[in-house]
Amino acid sequence: MQKRWSIIFALTTLALSQIMCSLINTVGDRLENEVSKTLTVISSTLEAAQKEFPTLQSQMEKTVAAAQTNAPDMEELQKTLRAVQTEVNSPPEVSSESTAGSISGKLSYPSEFIPPLTVVAFELKNNQMSGKTYQQNTETNQMSYQLNDLPPGEYYMVAYVQDPKNTLAAGYTEASLCGLTADCEDHSLVKVQVKNGENTGNIDLMDWYAPEGTYPNKP
Numbered sequence: 001m002q003k004r005w006s007i008i009f010a011l012t013t014l015a016l017s018q019i020m021c022s023l024i025n026t027v028g029d030r031l032e033n034e035v036s037k038t039l040t041v042i043s044s045t046l047e048a049a050q051k052e053f054p055t056l057q058s059q060m061e062k063t064v065a066a067a068q069t070n071a072p073d074m075e076e077l078q079k080t081l082r083a084v085q086t087e088v089n090s091p092p093e094v095s096s097e098s099t100a101g102s103i104s105g106k107l108s109y110p111s112e113f114i115p116p117l118t119v120v121a122f123e124l125k126n127n128q129m130s131g132k133t134y135q136q137n138t139e140t141n142q143m144s145y146q147l148n149d150l151p152p153g154e155y156y157m158v159a160y161v162q163d164p165k166n167t168l169a170a171g172y173t174e175a176s177l178c179g180l181t182a183d184c185e186d187h188s189l190v191k192v193q194v195k196n197g198e199n200t201g202n203i204d205l206m207d208w209y210a211p212e213g214t215y216p217n218k219p
Contacts, residue, residue, distance in 0.1 A: 101198050103192055107204075115166070117159045119136045135147075156171070180209070
């Protein structure tokens with residue numbers, strides 16, 4: 001009985017050995033095939049790369065040559081930079097054109113209140129009224145004015161009552177400068193100078209006592 005089991009064990013071991021050898025051979029064949037395929041692909045890739053390399057090299061050389069051809073001229077670039085630096089270091093010229101000025105002062109009226117007035121600046125050219133005027137309307141009891149946007153030059157200043165039925169007017173006159181006392185008989189208008197961008201102040205329109213016809217007609 002023991003011999004029989006020994007024979008069966010030996011036969012079984014032999015069969016298993018043959019099966020293992022067969023499996024090893026099969027796996028080895030498959031691995032060999034896969035390795036062979038991989039080596040073939042690598043070889044083909046290398047051959048293709050070697051064929052393409054001269055073309056790539058030629059294209060690179062052309063690109064470098066084109067870049068060198070299109071590169072900016074350093075001398076021209078330096079000239080441009082110098083011109084920009086000169087422009088930056090040179091301050092802009094201040095315009096010599098005239099800028100507007102203004103005239104301001106106090107208002108009055110020979111009564112308990114100040115009616116709405118029209119303040120008028122008569123432009124002078126060569127000591128004569130040019131016919132051009134600048135105006136500003138005031139409100140009831142407004143005690144001062146400032147007439148803006150006046151070109152530099154000389155002006156006569158007069159304030160007229162807005163009510164068309166009231167013909168009274170007050171000017172900036174020699175009598176105003178005199179103090180409007182009984183001794184101040186000169187009611188002629190005084191020239192007012194306007195300078196570039198400046199306000200000419202203290203031009204008080206107080207002389208309501210000038211004879212009729214002394215001041216220009218209301219525009």
